[in-house]
Amino acid sequence: MTTVDSAGTQERRAFDEPTTLVRPRWITYWTLAAFGMYMAYYAVQQILIPKQTNEITGNSAAAVSAQALANIVAAVVTIVVCVLAGELSDRTLHRRGRRQIWVIIGALVFGGALIVQGIAHTVFLVVAFWAVAQVGVSSMTAAILATVPDEVPVRQRARVSSWFGVAQSVGPLLGIMLVTTVLLGVPIGYTALGVLVVLLAIPFALRTRGVRLTAAQRRPLDLRAVVVGIVQPLKHADFSWAWTGRFFIQLSNALGQLYLYQFLKDRVHVDPDLGTLILTVLYTVSVVAACLPSGWLSDRTGRRKRMVMISSTLQGIAGLIFALSPTMPGAIAGAILLGLGYGAYISVDQALITQVLPHPEDRGKDLGVINIANMLPYVxxxxxxxVVINMLGGYVTLYALVAVTGVIAALAVWPIKSVK
Structure with a gap:
């Protein structure tokens, strides 16, 4: 079957469905861009911000509150930028295609914000620069995800998306290893991650081409279109259900991981640096073990929904293990199950979502709306x-919520009609 180095040709119109398989080199560059983004994002989120806020505030409760504040502000930025970046990339006339320029712009903003955040010495500055970082992260994610329906045929999407799942799991592992074993200082950790984000985005931005949008195909952009664009795709039932499932599975995964460092320190009473590293390794191996075979099987059979439902339920079970067994063996079992569930989920669900996008000319914007469901749950x-840890029952309640949100995610996929 014919393949191409760049993900498209000038003979194909920008809004046409792709039919030619993308080559391994394109997939490699695409994966590297996602890898760098997630490596930095999760290493900062799980290690550097907790360390930095503990150093600034001097106690665990205040550090948790400072971390929460940083992410509440970032949530507002994420909602706006996800859609706006998608809208702008949908209308970009760059000669390399609509998406590549937004990947490198996002990487520069994200990397620069991290470098400056590393020297922040107040909670206010941590909050401010983490908000700026979200501008870069959201721009990168909107562009990276939009290239899949732009350039990858349906019969290859789960396999390609499975590499996104690998990047989303192996990237954080390497980032956490770097900042817990090599780059031990907070400033140097932020700086190294900021530089790596940019370097890993360059191959995709400069060595691939998308199908170019012509001036005649570009629609005008106004403020009303941006606002309406947030809710318009949610009027389509299948898209709305897919958005809901993605939101709750990401919320389940985020609740399971985000306070792991504090959980190991305060509840399990082990070295949180070493413990987080061990659990992240096990989680990552589990994600990769489930991700690639699930993507292959889903493309081969054409069936998406059943696997998404099973994997979501596995994440819920992992939450119960964390809640009921706050020990290192229990945390190990929970991390493995969480990884297996999420690995099977991400490759298949990403392919499913590309099949429920309402309009081809709005792929970037609509995936920007989906990106809200990706990023907002972590915030x-x-x-x-x-709030839960400090006021509503502590870590038992927190991990019970992992179970509840995982089950909700499984149920949300069932009503989708346009995908098997």
Missing amino acids: LAAALGG
Whole structure:
């Protein structure tokens, strides 16, 4: 079957469904961009911000509150930028295609914000620069995800998306290893991650091409279109159910991971640096073990929904293990099950979502709306987790919520009609 180095040709119109398989080199560059983004995002979220806020505030409760505040502000930024970046990339006339320029712009903003955040010495500055970082993260994610329906045929999407799942799991593992074993200082950790984000985005931004949008195909952009664009795709039932499932599975995963460092320190009473590293390794191996075979099987059979429902339920069970067994063996079992569930989920659900996008000319914007369901749960989990840990029952309640949200995610996929 014919393949191409760049993900498209000038003979194909920008809004046409792709039919030619993308080559391994394109997939590699695409994966590297996602890898760098998630490596930095999770290492900062799970290790550097907790360390930095503990150093600034001097106690665990205040550090949790500071971390929650940073992410509440970031949530507002995420909601706006996800859709706006998608809208703008849908209308970009760059000669390399609509998406590549937004990947490198986002990487520069994200990387620069991290470098400056590393020297922040007040909670206010941590909050401010983490909000700026979300501008870069959201721009990168909207562009990276939109290239899949732009350039990858349906019969290859779960396999390609499975590499996104690998990037989303192996990237954080490497980032956490770097900041817990090599880059031990907070400033140097932020700086190294900021530089790596940019370097890993360059191959995709400069070595691939998308199908170019012509001036005649570009629609005008106004403020009303941006506002309406947030809710318009949610009027389509299948898209709305897919959005809901994605939101709750990401919320389940975020609640399971985000306060792991504090959980190991305060509840399990082990070295949180070493414990987080061990659990992250096990989680990552489990994600990769489930991700690639699930993507292959889903593309081969054409069936998405059943696997998404099973994997979501596995995440819920992992939450119960964390809640009922606050020990290192229990945390190990929970991390493995959480990884297996999420690995099977992310490759298949990402392919499913590309099949329920309402309009091809709005792929970037609509996936920007989906990106709200990707990013907002991690911000919401930080805020919600802070309240739950400090005021509403502690870590037992927190991990019970992992179970509840995982089951809700499984149920949300069932009503989708346009995908098997």
